[in-house]
Amino acid sequence: MKIGCPKEIKPQEFRVGMTPNAAYEAVQHGHEVIIETMAGAGAGFEDADYVAAGAVIVDTAEEVFATADMIVKVKEPQAVERKMLREGQLLFTYLHLAPDPDQTHDLLASGCTAIAYETVTDNSGGLPLLAPMSEVAGRLAPQMGAWTLQKANGGRGVLMGGVPGVGPARVVVIGGGVVGTHAARVAAGMGADVTVLDRSLNRLKYLDDVFGRTFKNQYSTAGSTIELVRQADMVIGAVLIPGAAAPKLISKAQLSEMKPGAAIVDVAIDQGGCFETSRATTHADPIYDVDGIMHYCVANMPGAVARTSTIALGNATMPFMLALADKGWKQACLDDPHLLNGLNVHAGQLTYYAVGRALGINVVSPTVAVKS
Numbered sequence: 001m002k003i004g005c006p007k008e009i010k011p012q013e014f015r016v017g018m019t020p021n022a023a024y025e026a027v028q029h030g031h032e033v034i035i036e037t038m039a040g041a042g043a044g045f046e047d048a049d050y051v052a053a054g055a056v057i058v059d060t061a062e063e064v065f066a067t068a069d070m071i072v073k074v075k076e077p078q079a080v081e082r083k084m085l086r087e088g089q090l091l092f093t094y095l096h097l098a099p100d101p102d103q104t105h106d107l108l109a110s111g112c113t114a115i116a117y118e119t120v121t122d123n124s125g126g127l128p129l130l131a132p133m134s135e136v137a138g139r140l141a142p143q144m145g146a147w148t149l150q151k152a153n154g155g156r157g158v159l160m161g162g163v164p165g166v167g168p169a170r171v172v173v174i175g176g177g178v179v180g181t182h183a184a185r186v187a188a189g190m191g192a193d194v195t196v197l198d199r200s201l202n203r204l205k206y207l208d209d210v211f212g213r214t215f216k217n218q219y220s221t222a223g224s225t226i227e228l229v230r231q232a233d234m235v236i237g238a239v240l241i242p243g244a245a246a247p248k249l250i251s252k253a254q255l256s257e258m259k260p261g262a263a264i265v266d267v268a269i270d271q272g273g274c275f276e277t278s279r280a281t282t283h284a285d286p287i288y289d290v291d292g293i294m295h296y297c298v299a300n301m302p303g304a305v306a307r308t309s310t311i312a313l314g315n316a317t318m319p320f321m322l323a324l325a326d327k328g329w330k331q332a333c334l335d336d337p338h339l340l341n342g343l344n345v346h347a348g349q350l351t352y353y354a355v356g357r358a359l360g361i362n363v364v365s366p367t368v369a370v371k372s
């Protein structure tokens with residue numbers, strides 16, 4: 001198969017769909033890999049790295065799209081990229097179609113087959129191609145929160161680990177899923193006094209079993225949340241209710257009960273945020289002040305560490321990419337129902353029910369589409 005990887009063109013996106021290691025594996029499997037020049041530069045990969053892996057470098061995205069049987073990317077195709085997709089071509093990337101009718105209609109009109117990273121599943125009910133980015137955002141959250149807490153950035157001027165004779169920062173993590181667990185581990189590793197809140201007793205039991213006394217955990221109610229938030233130097237928002245906007249767990253009025261200069265890191269901002277005062281920010285201008293509380297609400301946190309994020313995403317996508325290339329998408333999806341769950345669009349038909357419901361478009365069962 002000819003596998004193509006264009007340079008990402010969405011603003012501030014520095015990741016790339018294929019690492020040189022992924023390109024090497026694909027070449028070893030007998031495939032041809034075509035990379036747009038400088039595609040990996042933002043993640044620290046040079047054209048020469050891809051050439052050494054056996055890939056071919058081309059000058060333009062047009063050449064990648066015109067040549068490749070499968071396009072491997074990171075972000076959803078932008079309007080100019082969608083125009084280059086063609087009938088029978090396979091697209092493997094993040095899509096997030098439900099809030100994006102323009103993209104959905106363009107993909108349907110192109111006749112391509114599109115498999116979305118975010119809807120591929122695994123045996124434990126997780127989303128294996130979303131999890132690496134939650135891991136990155138979770139581990140980054142205390143790091144950005146610690147920076148936000150610095151006096152020059154408007155914060156309280158509190159050091160995460162304290163020093164002998166001075167206590168550590170108090171960190172509250174709301175939501176103990178993938179983001180929250182990784183955030184709590186790193187915050188505890190920095191020496192902070194960490195408490196994780198969650199609504200799932202099973203999750204709390206898991207955290208207790210696995211992490212013991214590394215950090216505390218508590219059942220999340222409105223009362224327990226505000227009690228902990230009042231004493232916190234840093235609050236990390238990491239809740240998720242699948243398919244719904246994030247619940248607002250702290251109101252604007254409640255900010256006045258917090259310590260002046262405390263930091264809020266709202267990782268759940270990509271689902272609307274779990275604080276009433278959260279609004280999405282960018283890496284160029286990441287923090288703002290509401291009533292003396294510093295907010296960090298970057299919606300694409302993994303972009304800050306594009307190299308780590310690219311490699312983590314590549315590790316997760318590579319086995320699926322190889323299966324698609326080795327077997328063709330139909331056989332790969334027939335062999336793996338979790339990959340079939342990633343099928344969102346095929347030959348002008350929508351094949352993912354939640355997207356169909358969100359956009360009012362008829363859906364053809366993926367099981368039917370894969371056998372067509």
Ligand SMILES: NC(=O)c1ccc[n+]([C@@H]2O[C@H](COP(=O)([O-])OP(=O)(O)OC[C@H]3O[C@@H](n4cnc5c(N)ncnc54)[C@H](O)[C@@H]3O)[C@@H](O)[C@H]2O)c1
Pocket residue numbers: 131133134137174175176177178179180197198199200203220238239240241246247249266267268269270271298299300301302
């Ligand atoms: N900003 C970014 O760059 C970025 C990157 C990755 C993920 N995210 C977002 O981070 C959020 C968390 O993702 P995740 O992968 O950890 O999800 P997850 O499903 O693994 O975990 C979410 C947790 O929230 C808990 N929860 C739900 N309601 C709660 C409540 N009221 N109080 C306390 N806990 C509650 C759930 O029980 C679950 O354990 C999502 O909104 C995700 O989209 C953002």
